[in-house]
Amino acid sequence: MPIFLKRLVVMVRAHIDQASWQLLLTATLVHMAVTWGLLWLADESALLPLNTFFYYYVVTTSTVGYGDFSATTEWGRMVVAIVQIPFGLALFGVLLGKAGQFVTFWVRRSMTGEKDFAHLQNHIVIFGWHDVRTKKMVDYILGDDKREDRKIVLAVTDAIEHPLLSYPEVAFARLASFTDDEQLSRINITQADKVIIDGDDDNQTFTTALKLSKVVKPQAHISAHFLDDTKAMLLREHCQNVECSASMSAEILVRAMQDPGSSRIQEELLSTLKGDTQFSLVLPDDVKQLTFGDIFNYFKQHHNATLLGVAHDVNGLKMDLNPPLNYPITAGDIVHYIAPHRILAAEVNWTELCSPNSSC
Missing domain, CATH: 1.10.287.70 (Helix Hairpins)
Known part of the structure; x- marks a missing residue:
C-alpha cells in the first residue's frame, strides 16, 4: 500500500x-x-x-x-x-x-477474557484450564438436561484466548490472580452458586479454595480437585464448605483388577452424556420424616431410580451408603441415586411417598 x-x-x-x-x-x-x-x-x-x-x-x-x-x-x-x-x-x-x-x-x-461479569447471579465458576479435562467438565454440566439454566464462567490465569468459543453458555475471564479481591469481583464470586477449582497444581488449588471458602455466599458449594490426598485432608479440616476430591487412580486400578469392569461402572456413574448417572436430591422442608425403604421403593417404581445412600451434609462427610430400609430420613437430608435423568423435588409426590406411620 x-x-x-x-x-x-x-x-x-x-x-x-x-x-x-x-x-x-x-x-x-x-x-x-x-x-x-x-x-x-x-x-x-x-x-x-x-x-x-x-x-x-x-x-x-x-x-x-x-x-x-x-x-x-x-x-x-x-x-x-x-x-x-x-x-x-x-x-x-x-x-x-x-x-x-x-x-x-x-x-x-x-x-x-477482559470482560466484566459482575452482573451475574447464581452462576457456575470453573477455576483453571486443562486442555481435555475442562472441556469434559463443561460437557458433563451441559449434559444434565434438567440442570438449572446457569451461566458458566471459565476463569484462568494463563495467557490464552477463549478456549471454548463454540460454547455460548461459557463466558471467559482471564484473571491476574485467583485470590485477589478486585479480580474476583469481576466474576462476582460472592454471588456464584457453584464453584469448581482445578488449578495448575495442588498449591494453587489449595490457596484458591482457602480464599474462596470465606468469600462465597453460605449456600454456595465449592468442589476442589487434588492429586495429593494430604492436601485434600488438610483442606477438609479447615474449610467445611469445600468438597475435596483426590485422584482415585490407585483404587480404580486395584478394583478393576479384582472385579473386572469396575472402571467402566465408575465412568458410567459420573457421566451425564450416556447411560444412567449418579444424582442427588435434597428432601424439601415440608417432609418431616421418611424411611430409606419408603424412598427406595417409590423411586424404583415411579422413576426407575436406585437409591445408593443418604448424606446429612452437602459435602457428603456424614454419609451412609446402602442403609437398612428402616433408616430414618428427614427434611434437609440428601439422597444419592442412580437414574437415567435427574429427578427434581417438584416431580416427586411426597404425599404418596410417605409411609402410613410417618409424620410427613
Whole structure:
C-alpha cells in the first residue's frame, strides 16, 4: 500500500477513535435537520412528512437509492447533490466505522477474557484450564438436561484466548490472580452458586479454595480437585464448605483388577452424556420424616431410580451408603441415586411417598 494511503487510513482511524457516539449522533441529527430545512425551502413537499423524510434520508444518504422518493425541483436536487449526500455519506461512513470498531472491541474482549461479569447471579465458576479435562467438565454440566439454566464462567490465569468459543453458555475471564479481591469481583464470586477449582497444581488449588471458602455466599458449594490426598485432608479440616476430591487412580486400578469392569461402572456413574448417572436430591422442608425403604421403593417404581445412600451434609462427610430400609430420613437430608435423568423435588409426590406411620 502506498505511503499516502497508509497515512490516510491512520488519519481516518484516529478521527473515528476520537469521535464519541454523542458527537456523531448530534452531528447526524443536525445534518438531518439542515437537510429537511433546505428541502422545505426548495418546496419538496412530498419529502417533508417526518416518516417519509426519515426513510428517504437513510436510503438516499447511504446511496442505496430505491428511487421511490427523490427530489423533483431544481433547488431540491442541488440540496441533495451539495449538502445531503456528500456530508451525509461521510457521517454514515464514520458511524459504520465506529459501529464496526465497537463490535470488534467487544469480540476482542470476549476472546482475551477482559470482560466484566459482575452482573451475574447464581452462576457456575470453573477455576483453571486443562486442555481435555475442562472441556469434559463443561460437557458433563451441559449434559444434565434438567440442570438449572446457569451461566458458566471459565476463569484462568494463563495467557490464552477463549478456549471454548463454540460454547455460548461459557463466558471467559482471564484473571491476574485467583485470590485477589478486585479480580474476583469481576466474576462476582460472592454471588456464584457453584464453584469448581482445578488449578495448575495442588498449591494453587489449595490457596484458591482457602480464599474462596470465606468469600462465597453460605449456600454456595465449592468442589476442589487434588492429586495429593494430604492436601485434600488438610483442606477438609479447615474449610467445611469445600468438597475435596483426590485422584482415585490407585483404587480404580486395584478394583478393576479384582472385579473386572469396575472402571467402566465408575465412568458410567459420573457421566451425564450416556447411560444412567449418579444424582442427588435434597428432601424439601415440608417432609418431616421418611424411611430409606419408603424412598427406595417409590423411586424404583415411579422413576426407575436406585437409591445408593443418604448424606446429612452437602459435602457428603456424614454419609451412609446402602442403609437398612428402616433408616430414618428427614427434611434437609440428601439422597444419592442412580437414574437415567435427574429427578427434581417438584416431580416427586411426597404425599404418596410417605409411609402410613410417618409424620410427613
